[in-house]
């Protein structure tokens with residue numbers, strides 16, 4: 011069972027929520043501790059675990075109740091989505107050259123499965139109808155050249171070799187020329203690895219890369235490496251510049267740390283220390299899951315997260331429920347607006363939604379075209395929201411539901427002003443604003459119904 015220990019570690023977290031009604035700040039403390047422990051035991055680095063746990067707790071506390079969905083199921087979904095994000099979100103496809111052969115340069119330490127990947131990759135691409143050629147660039151181990159030749163025969167792909175006396179960059183160039191002559195679609199170049207990162211290896215890789223101008227430079231990483239994978243990716247990327255990684259031996263008893271560390275890893279932290287600037291991580295493009303030539307497949311972050319959690323049915327169930335919920339929410343709001351029932355409770359709910367999403371500045375930052383709002387404008391808006399909340403809290407439940415009461419009675423407005431420590435003018439403004447909002451929303455809905463504006467779909 012891949013990442014079995016991580017799966018069962020996370021299971022203890024869900025189990026602690028059985029019998030709870032909702033997710034709360036209090037009842038997620040224990041489960042979050044379990045999640046943290048499970049990730050650390052899977053060999054994910056501490057900074058990554060911290061960020062992960064923080065993000066999951068924030069979302070868990072803010073999540074609304076969905077009818078029929080238990081809190082433990084909601085937490086599973088939140089953790090799933092966060093795992094997907096951690097592993098890069100979308101699947102990252104191989105890139106092919108627009109014209110001429112696509113050159114894929116493979117780099118990596120010794121023993122990680124680089125030579126095997128060469129042949130597996132050729133086999134994989136051949137099935138997509140691409141002609142391939144392998145180039146034996148590992149000149150230090152004659153056995154490596156033999157191994158590549160044997161594997162090449164096995165998958166029925168030509169292998170370019172030039173013995174051990176020619177420089178790797180020269181072999182690479184010759185191989186590429188040969189591929190061009192033969193109109194080969196993809197050239198896959200094997201290079202020498204070392205047990206450790208060293209300067210000679212990096213210099214040689216740089217030279218090979220210069221000679222080839224490859225479309226893809228993929229770092230082959232052994233899944234057993236754990237969180238060290240992040241540092242490897244970072245170092246190779248800084249030294250030679252890579253386009254992605256291939257994770258091998260996922261069928262072994264690796265704990266999962268590498269799969270979870272390559273994309274985000276400690277890259278951001280590491281580079282901040284080194285260069286003072288954050289740089290995004292590199293995606294895992296393919297994974298090796300066995301010794302057979304067929305055991306190479308694209309890396310799908312969502313499927314991987316699903317496998318880790320082992321709860322595909324729960325995930326799709328929560329997704330469906332969320333969809334229904336979004337629709338019901340929207341419908342309820344629409345009904346309220348149409349019947350002009352939008353009151354101060356709704357007003358408050360809206361401002362709190364904004365607050366829950368983070369600061370106003372963050373929310374504004376997410377709206378396209380709103381990037382030019384100045385910090386002082388944002389501060390004003392934030393202050394404004396706070397003032398509104400204080401005033402609404404000073405209203406009686408009846409006043410919140412029937413804003414007309416406030417509109418009609420200066421005495422009530424005066425009381426609200428006194429209780430909230432705001433001026434009567436501020437209270438009057440707030441009341442006026444609510445009625446304006448009703449009108450605006452009603453107009454907007456009218457426009458939507460008449461079809462001149464597209465209605466928002468889920």
Ligand code: GDP
Pocket residue numbers: 118119120121122123124125126127203258259260261262298299300301305
């Ligand atoms: P290189 O030194 O990086 O070229 O590594 P090799 O390609 O020679 O592979 C080293 C060993 O790892 C070989 O015994 C391979 O069969 C094995 N290997 C490579 N990929 C995988 C994999 O995905 N799963 C398993 N179980 N073994 C693998």
